[in-house]
Amino acid sequence: MNYFKKILQFAIPYRRYGFLNIFFNILYALFSALSFAALIPMLDVLFKPEQKILVEPVYNGFANLKDYLQDYINYRVTEYSGDDDMKGLILVIGLVLILFLLKNAFNYFAMYFITFLRNGVLKDIRNKMYQKIVDLPISYFSEKRKGDVIARITSDVLEIQHSFLSVLELVVREPLTILFTILIMFGISAKLTIFVFVFIPIAGMIISRIGKSLKKQSDKVQKEQGEFLSIVEETLSGLRVIKAFNAESKFYNTFKKSTNRFFKFSNSLLNRQNLASPTGEFLGILVIGVLLWFGGKMVLVDKTLDPSSFIAYMGLAYNILTPAKAISKASYGVRKGNAAAERVLEVLESENPISDSKNAVEKTDLNKDILIDNVSFKYEDDYILKDFNLKVKKGHTVALVGQSGSGKSTIANLVTRFYDVNMGEILIDGINIKDISKKSLRDLMGLVTQDSILFNDTVKNNIGLGKENASHDEIIEAAKVANAHDFIVELSNGYDTNIGDSGNKLSGGQKQRLSIARAVLKNPPIMILDEATSALDTESERLVQDALEKMMRNRTSIVIAHRLSTIQNADSIVVLNKGIIVEQGTHEELMLSKKGYKKLVEMQSLNA
Structure with a gap:
């Protein structure tokens, strides 16, 4: 997290884009939850035509908010449709479509503004790195391979954008989506929601164990990339000598060994990374399966939950899976980004021993x-x-x-x-x-x-x-x-x-x-x-x-x-x-x- 905080310093000039992103992400998260909650009155119109609300319901406090909202929407739909049930159905479908449209519009605007922040940070890190590279003394580069420095300013900075900065997209949107969804789930059935939360920490522990070695593997991949870029740079610089001494095969074999190591490290890294998505999805479906069993029992046996609320609840439960998977993937990204940020910050934080003294004078000519x-x-x-x-x-x-x-x-x-x-x-x-x-x-x-x-x-x-x-x-x-x-x-x-x-x-x-x-x-x-x-x-x-x-x-x-x-x-x-x-x-x-x-x-x- 220390590296992450240092990289976030580069986001300060673009903070207005960050605030706009947060604003639209809040709206996205809210409408993401509401779009599923709106299914309840639609399902009531379909499955309970006999239970129309003809008198406007009275608000009786926060404890009965869920029933009040459900009855109020039912009342408005009934009032609008009169004796024509299809009019009511079309109204509810329109409401759901508008909610989903707004949700996706807010998602687009959130992504639109974060793009300026991400690319701005990418540009500024590269500019800062180049400025540092030309400022550092010649002795610094006698100890470093050129290809490794090139890899840091290109692929490592890009990795920061893909991993660290992608977290900025998720840091507000996904947790809020989960929060709003859970609040509505609690509103529908507190008992069922508490039951779900027994399984979530278990799933989180399993996913966390998979990603522990990601930073180490990612570091190996990035170092090896610097290695073969150095070989390419040396080859292009010394092509005449390589050809003159018929050393093409020698250099090819050196390059081949490096790309083989890169192949091996990349396979190991990506296979661990790829394990996150199916593991997360299976654990999510496992939770859904348990929900179906426990919730179905509440509907069919205990009669403590109505069918339309249960179907909407299942939609909300599935709605948690996508942000939960995104957060899981982001945690992998942070581990990968850590290795890249460490290499980038090593250059940015290198001290130049040849610097101007505090009272350095300007000299314009030689007199003696x-x-x-x-x-x-x-x-x-x-x-x-x-x-x-x-x-x-x-x-x-x-x-x-x-x-x-x-x-x-x-x-x-x-x-x-x-x-x-x-x-x-x-x-x-x-x-x-x-x-x-x-x-x-x-x-x-x-x-x-x-x-x-x-x-x-x-x-x-x-x-x-x-x-x-x-x-x-x-x-x-x-x-x-x-x-x-x-x-x-x-x-x-x-x-x-x-x-x-x-x-x-x-x-x-x-x-x-x-x-x-x-x-x-x-x-x-x-x-x-x-x-x-x-x-x-x-x-x-x-x-x-x-x-x-x-x-x-x-x-x-x-x-x-x-x-x-x-x-x-x-x-x-x-x-x-x-x-x-x-x-x-x-x-x-x-x-x-x-x-x-x-x-x-x-x-x-x-x-x-």
């Missing part, structure tokens, strides 16, 4: 320098950087070089605050970046990575991501600086060409130049280049390197380089080894020192 002061950092157990110090002056370009795993990209991740340092601090103009708002910090920086991150959209919109509401002329100017304009205008629709998923309609060099154009358009004072040319051929590298040099003019730049030929003009080159600075200086100074940097340059020259 970036200082990495005595920083230590680890992703898991082992420190990648330990007591690391580096100063980047305004307008200078600092290049970071070294073998893979030496901590170069980690520095970029820490400066952009994708991760927070474990010890030490990073300062911009003497202000700790933890005291600068994340938005303004990242507004200060442009990022070009080794893997060009592009989106399934037009060229214009991919470049325009760098600046909100950028004009077409500004986008063209940025593309020219990035040496991208010439190839863009040759595309089928120029700047309006869709570049496909991850930009797969473009070459590596073209994609990288679009990434640079995006950074140029942003026009930040600090530029971070993370191995921006390492994946390119010589021709593309020349064009991209030229674009990078144009972009870096008069900017403070941190360049992480794999190809050392691209950083020879840097103001300072920092050579890293296992998170420690082993050399630092200009290209000429490091070449003269004849240490690690010179060896790296010579090795690359030999391999060129």
Whole structure:
């Protein structure tokens, strides 16, 4: 119920639809009971034509209310029909039809308004989840499979709508239908109704025992769904490699094993769920059977109940079965929804360790320098950087070089605050970046990575991501600086060409130049280049390197380089080894020192 309460918080903006639903559900429940009670005078007209009431009955208190109402309706029917019994029959049939029509009309309006609440909650949960997903740090998703996150925002949220929110339809309507029906049943025969209630708790206990393991089974189903969605996502991302290594059968077998587990868990879950309906119906019919025996005895032997009242009573008793089954089914739904809500709330309630401090300042420019002061950092157990110090002056370009795993990209991740340092601090103009708002910090920086991150959209919109509401002329100017304009205008629709998923309609060099154009358009004072040319051929590298040099003019730049030929003009080159600075200086100074940097340059020259 704790999860249910948390999910219900999302219903608050739509509470007016909830109140309208409750209002029409009350009317539905009332008319649902009255429509069966109205059968009594109709049956009296059919079966007791000799017992017409010719004088208007007198109300003698609540204890005799049932007899008064029955006699009053009989009197009105008799008065209307006169000597023509068929007129009376038609009147009573009309009354019953109107009551059933109103009952169904109120049911429609109740369902109509709850639809807005259910779909509104579904929309808001998805929006909140997406907002949370983009807000959470990158480290959160390094521990989660993408497919599992996708499953939570799609199928798990849908399960909440089908299970938890379907309870909202029942929470007023079905209990009230049962309540009003029971009140009328008590009015017809208190003795018979008390007898029925001996059996209802027994039926409830049996149904409850069936559903105890539903949440556990449902949790397994939802986790497995996340598993095979992850396999699909990985397959689509790595399709070239899978085909190149003839690994289709390996991935198919992995997927097949997951769907087989899903098949097994789903069968177990659905079979338990399906057991609820026939069990509930059989127990209900069993109660009806006992009623027929006990009530029939009251009519035929004891003569304490008249036949028309007994037939209407049986209709009312059967009228309880449908809402009782719905409540039983809803309890199963809550157990299923519990598992889905737990997975959804796990994401929504995840705390972001990288958040703005209470007194975070807005920073709009770099005036002096970036200082990495005595920083230590680890992703898991082992420190990648330990007591690391580096100063980047305004307008200078600092290049970071070294073998893979030496901590170069980690520095970029820490400066952009994708991760927070474990010890030490990073300062911009003497202000700790933890005291600068994340938005303004990242507004200060442009990022070009080794893997060009592009989106399934037009060229214009991919470049325009760098600046909100950028004009077409500004986008063209940025593309020219990035040496991208010439190839863009040759595309089928120029700047309006869709570049496909991850930009797969473009070459590596073209994609990288679009990434640079995006950074140029942003026009930040600090530029971070993370191995921006390492994946390119010589021709593309020349064009991209030229674009990078144009972009870096008069900017403070941190360049992480794999190809050392691209950083020879840097103001300072920092050579890293296992998170420690082993050399630092200009290209000429490091070449003269004849240490690690010179060896790296010579090795690359030999391999060129």
